[in-house]
Amino acid sequence: xxxxxWIIVTVAVVILFVLxxxxxxxxxxxxxEKVSAVMEKEFAKNADDSDFGQGLAIFGSMFANKLIEAAxxxxxxxxxxxxxxxGQIKHEGEMKTISVGLLNQIFTFSEDDLEDxxxxxxxx
Numbered sequence: 060x061x062x063x064x065w066i067i068v069t070v071a072v073v074i075l076f077v078l079x080x081x082x083x084x085x086x087x088x089x090x091x092e093k094v095s096a097v098m099e100k101e102f103a104k105n106a107d108d109s110d111f112g113q114g115l116a117i118f119g120s121m122f123a124n125k126l127i128e129a130a131x132x133x134x135x136x137x138x139x140x141x142x143x144x145x146g147q148i149k150h151e152g153e154m155k156t157i158s159v160g161l162l163n164q165i166f167t168f169s170e171d172d173l174e175d176x177x178x179x180x181x182x183x
Contacts, residue, residue, distance in 0.1 A: 073142065075162070076141075076142035076143070076161070076162065077141055077142055079161075079162045079163040080139060080140075080141065080142060080143060080144050080160060080161075081144050081160030081161075081163060081164070081165055082144075083135075083137035083144075083146075085160065085163075085165055086135075086137060086144065086146035086158045086160055086165055087131050087135060087146070088165075089158060089165035089167055090131065090135075090146060090157060090158055090167055091124070091127065091128060091131065093167045093168070093170070094124070094127050095120070095124055096170070097170050098120050098123045098124065098127075099120045130148075131148070134148050134149055135147070135148055136148070136154065142161075143159065143160060143161045144159075144160040144161075145158065145159055145160070146158035146159075146160070146165075146167075
């Protein structure tokens, strides 16, 4: 009887993981959200306190977001492993995992790592 219960629980957990595995668009949205936050922080840090400086920061952030979105459209690779998924992008000549999706949650790289990538620049 205990063996049957363990089998049922295991099957239920696997089904839960399969049904809640995040899709490609969810990965891209989570990454864009994190990138936007870091870019806005960087532009605000470098902008002066004038209205013109703040306007440039907002414009720069919008422009950077469009560039990053285009880069994700071209260079982002999504891998679905049935119970979890990975988001990868090419950086410094090799594929780097930048997001992990599990149970409908996306776990992305840290803001510190993202700032390092932005400072180094991405390679094609």
